[in-house]
Amino acid sequence: MRILCTGGCGYVGSVLVPKLLKLGHTVEVIDIQWFGNHLLPHRNLVIYKADIRASLRGTIYHDAVIHLAGIANDPDCLLDPKVSWETNVLATMQLAERCNTRFIYASSGSVYGVNDEPEVTENLPPVPISDYNKTKMIAERVLISYANQLNIQILRPGTVCGFSPRMRLDTTVNMHTMQALSTGSMMIPGGERMRPHIHIEDMTDAYIWMLDNPQLTGVYNCGFENLSVMEVAEMIADRIPAKIVAKMVNDPRSYRLNSAKLLATGFQPKYTVSDAIDDLIEKWATRELRDNKLWHTMKAMPR
Numbered sequence: 455m456r457i458l459c460t461g462g463c464g465y466v467g468s469v470l471v472p473k474l475l476k477l478g479h480t481v482e483v484i485d486i487q488w489f490g491n492h493l494l495p496h497r498n499l500v501i502y503k504a505d506i507r508a509s510l511r512g513t514i515y516h517d518a519v520i521h522l523a524g525i526a527n528d529p530d531c532l533l534d535p536k537v538s539w540e541t542n543v544l545a546t547m548q549l550a551e552r553c554n555t556r557f558i559y560a561s562s563g564s565v566y567g568v569n570d571e572p573e574v575t576e577n578l579p580p581v582p583i584s585d586y587n588k589t590k591m592i593a594e595r596v597l598i599s600y601a602n603q604l605n606i607q608i609l610r611p612g613t614v615c616g617f618s619p620r621m622r623l624d625t626t627v628n629m630h631t632m633q634a635l636s637t638g639s640m641m642i643p644g645g646e647r648m649r650p651h652i653h654i655e656d657m658t659d660a661y662i663w664m665l666d667n668p669q670l671t672g673v674y675n676c677g678f679e680n681l682s683v684m685e686v687a688e689m690i691a692d693r694i695p696a697k698i699v700a701k702m703v704n705d706p707r708s709y710r711l712n713s714a715k716l717l718a719t720g721f722q723p724k725y726t727v728s729d730a731i732d733d734l735i736e737k738w739a740t741r742e743l744r745d746n747k748l749w750h751t752m753k754a755m756p757r
Contacts, residue, residue, distance in 0.1 A: 455665070456480045458516040460506055460549070461523030463491045466560070468620040470520070470658040475499055477662070482516070484509060485523065488755055489748050492619035506545045514549070518556035520661055521549060524589075527624065528564075529752050531586040542589035547596045556605045557597065558664050563610045563650055563677050565591045566709045573712040576610075576673050594673065605671060607664045612650030612677020612711050614657050616730035617737050621749040627651060627727055630687055631734045634696035636745050643701045645684030650677025650711035653725035663721045670719055677711035678723045690731055 462471045462483030471493055474481050480498045485491070486505045493501060502509065506523050524542045525531050531538035550557060564587050565580035582588040597606050615627035623632050626649055633640045652660075660676050681689075687698050737743035748754045 455517040456482070456515075457518050457520060457665075458482050458484070458514060459520045459522065460484045461521070461560075463487050463493060463501070463620060464489065464522060464526075465618050465620050465622040466614060466654065466657055466661075467522050468492050468618045469654050470522075470661055471499065473658055473662060489620055489751070506549065507540050514553045514555070516553075516555060518558065518665055519549065519553050520558045520560075520665070521546065522560045524560070524593075525586070526622075526751050528584045528586045529624075530755060531584065531589065533752065533755060535585050538585055539589055542586075543593050543596065546593040550597055550600045550604060553604060556607070556665075556668060557600075558607045558661060559593070559597055559609070560661075561594050561608050561610045561673075562587070562590045563612045563675060563709070563711050565594070565610060566711075569709040572710060574675070574709050575712045576675055576715055601671070605668055607668075607671055608673045609660060609664065609676045609716075610673060610711070611657055611660075612652045612675075612679075614654050615651055615727060616654035616725070617733050617743065618654055621743065621746070622751060623745065623749045624751050626683060626686055627690075627730050628734065631690050631694070631731055632743070632745060634690050634694040635735065635738045635743075638695065639697045639699055640687050640690065641699050641701050642683055642687045645682060645687065645700055647683050647708040648680055648710050649683065649686075650675075650709070650713075651679045651681060651686075651727050651730075652677050653723070653727070653730050655725045656723040659724070660716070660721060663719070667719065674716040674719075675711045675713045676716055678713055679727050680710040681727065686727065689728060693731060693735060 463485035525538040567581040567583040
């Protein structure tokens with residue numbers, strides 16, 4: 455297949471794109487590269503350094519679009535809400551308008567906001583409480599409005615963890631593992647908050663699963679371990695001698711994803727949060743993992 459991958463130089467894209475190339479696909483990447491480009495050259499890979507808000511022209515003649523690009527989380531969206539809405543919503547609409555094929559979208563499980571249900575399924579309405587949550591929900595609705603002319607597949611991932619060549623050190627597992635490794639202490643905000651987690655290898659495999667199964671249209675949750683922030687910290691402390699420092703935080707977001715709908719299609723995760731922690735410890739030992747400013751998304755974003 456000829457695949458367009460927006461945000462392909464990002465945290466998830468830097469693991470996904472090499473997998474697509476290994477499978478024999480031809481990949482074109484559009485990425486603004488605020489955090490660099492860690493993709494290795496390949497005869498079937500073309501990379502365009504561009505802002506998706508301004509770079510889309512004409513009809514997109516690809517077999518599939520995997521849309522990963524976007525402002526990535528709540529603090530980043532608050533830096534410039536206008537840019538966040540333009541990137542996460544308007545650019546998504548422009549991309550759908552120019553597309554005439556398959557469209558796989560990286561939404562977010564955070565669209566559920568605060569939810570006390572023990573099993574948050576796709577049948578429950580999103581209740582977004584931040585600009586980031588809202589942009590993801592609105593982008594979903596925009597895409598669904600194109601369902602009569604496009605094959606729309608939407609994944610709502612949990613919090614992704616594990617090593618990537620373009621690492622992120624601002625997600626729960628990654629951040630606290632780095633704190634433990636580099637300082638011997640973990641600052642744990644709102645330790646009782648629940649978060650769904652997914653290993654980056656399973657996350658990227660899920661996009662490939664959707665690519666290989668065009669009949670799977672609609673919305674799918676994609677998070678397989680529902681753990682509190684404190685449970686994650688305790689798992690890390692079991693491996694790394696580090697002090698856990700609890701911290702109060704004004705962040706009510708707490709939810710558990712039920713991903714039974716995706717599992718029923720035959721997709722099976724192969725990795726765990728424990729695997730991600732072990733991988734990060736190994737990468738620290740080999741010096742592939744370091745506390746790089748570019749790996750803290752909000753620090754590296756332009757002001």
